[in-house]
Amino acid sequence: MHRSLTLAACCLLVSATTLAAEPRGNTFSRHVDAQGTISLPTDFRSRWTHLGSWVVQQDGAPGQGFHDVYTEPASAAAYRKTGQWPDGATLVKEIRSLQSGALTTGPGLWAGENKVWFVMVKDRKGRFAGNGNWGNGWGWALFDAKNRSVNASANHSKDCMGCHVPAQATDWVFVQGYPTLKP
Amino acid sequence: MHRSLTLAACCLLVSATTLAAEPRGNTFSRHVDAQGTISLPTDFRSRWTHLGSWVVQQDGAPGQGFHDVYTEPASAAAYRKTGQWPDGATLVKEIRSLQSGALTTGPGLWAGENKVWFVMVKDRKGRFAGNGNWGNGWGWALFDAKNRSVNASANHSKDCMGCHVPAQATDWVFVQGYPTLKP
Numbered sequence: 001m002h003r004s005l006t007l008a009a010c011c012l013l014v015s016a017t018t019l020a021a022e023p024r025g026n027t028f029s030r031h032v033d034a035q036g037t038i039s040l041p042t043d044f045r046s047r048w049t050h051l052g053s054w055v056v057q058q059d060g061a062p063g064q065g066f067h068d069v070y071t072e073p074a075s076a077a078a079y080r081k082t083g084q085w086p087d088g089a090t091l092v093k094e095i096r097s098l099q100s101g102a103l104t105t106g107p108g109l110w111a112g113e114n115k116v117w118f119v120m121v122k123d124r125k126g127r128f129a130g131n132g133n134w135g136n137g138w139g140w141a142l143f144d145a146k147n148r149s150v151n152a153s154a155n156h157s158k159d160c161m162g163c164h165v166p167a168q169a170t171d172w173v174f175v176q177g178y179p180t181l182k183p
Numbered sequence: 184m185h186r187s188l189t190l191a192a193c194c195l196l197v198s199a200t201t202l203a204a205e206p207r208g209n210t211f212s213r214h215v216d217a218q219g220t221i222s223l224p225t226d227f228r229s230r231w232t233h234l235g236s237w238v239v240q241q242d243g244a245p246g247q248g249f250h251d252v253y254t255e256p257a258s259a260a261a262y263r264k265t266g267q268w269p270d271g272a273t274l275v276k277e278i279r280s281l282q283s284g285a286l287t288t289g290p291g292l293w294a295g296e297n298k299v300w301f302v303m304v305k306d307r308k309g310r311f312a313g314n315g316n317w318g319n320g321w322g323w324a325l326f327d328a329k330n331r332s333v334n335a336s337a338n339h340s341k342d343c344m345g346c347h348v349p350a351q352a353t354d355w356v357f358v359q360g361y362p363t364l365k366p
Contacts, residue, residue, distance in 0.1 A: 062287070105244060105246025107239065163288055
């Protein structure tokens with residue numbers, strides 16, 4: 001009974017996410033077209049839920065910069081209730097340059113100019129078989145600040161999975177850095 | 184004419200903020216009672232706008248930790264339009280412990296357990312003269328993770344202004360770390 005209620009609550013939240021999604025070309029995500037092409041969301045900083053942030057300082061490291069991660073409010077609420085990402089959930093990791101300086105609180109780091117965005121879109125139905133941007137239950141995309149309109153990655157196995165392998169047990173998401181997901 | 188329109192838009196946004204504020208004991212802020220006692224907001228991580236984050240690594244520095252800063256969506260929207268904080272705007276700076284480790288993106292830092300919260304509430308009317316938590320156009324509060332229900336500061340001049348002096352020209356807020364406020 002409890003399990004049924006949990007599933008019902010999950011379905012309601014998934015529906016809410018889908019309803020808010022303003023689909024373009026399919027009924028699944030406003031950020032994915034009928035061919036599986038992923039676009040960069042535009043309103044995540046002002047309207048979405050902040051999951052958490054990361055800082056990678058080492059020069060030359062693949063993720064050097066200040067990372068801020070966001071998802072739709074309904075997707076975060078669903079995860080807190082079920083421990084699962086609902087179909088169509090979108091994660092955006094915005095990476096900015098690192099700024100540093102002497103602050104009154106101590107030597108500090110903060111975020112500067114945009115560098116890149118990583119986007120993941122949850123796909124529970126295996127919609128885009130054969131499309132290199134889709135696999136392992138997600139769509140994967142990379143957008144560069146110099147050209148925000150094109151996914152710079154054609155192959156998620158080559159461009160994305162290498163970094164995400166340590167998070168396989170948590171559906172490829174590094175949830176340990178996201179306090180907002182704790183129930 | 185343009186100035187009038189801008190002022191009208193500003194007033195509308197201020198009204199929207201006030202309407203959303205669910206006042207308790209006054210008509211100004213849901214986080215301030217009639218005596219000027221400030222309480223810690225509870226839903227900022229899931230429902231508010233993330234302005235930006237800071238990291239202070241140095242052991243013993245007054246702000247050591249991972250800082251995430253939030254405000255109400257309407258307050259952020261008003262600031263983007265006018266460059267001013269509307270009356271009743273609330274800023275919450277959540278400070279967590281620093282976690283660190285080897286990540287696939289390079290050696291990284293992220294946020295751990297709660298330490299403290301700093302809260303500022305914009306007051307454009309000088310409502311609480313003689314109350315040490317109010318001055319310089321804001322209410323000021325500090326909450327410790329060990330006791331979230333009591334403002335641990337009795338005197339903002341002593342406990343808050345020392346760190347905020349460098350931000351006087353931007354109404355005591357370190358806006359350079361908040362990309363979400365850029366128009």
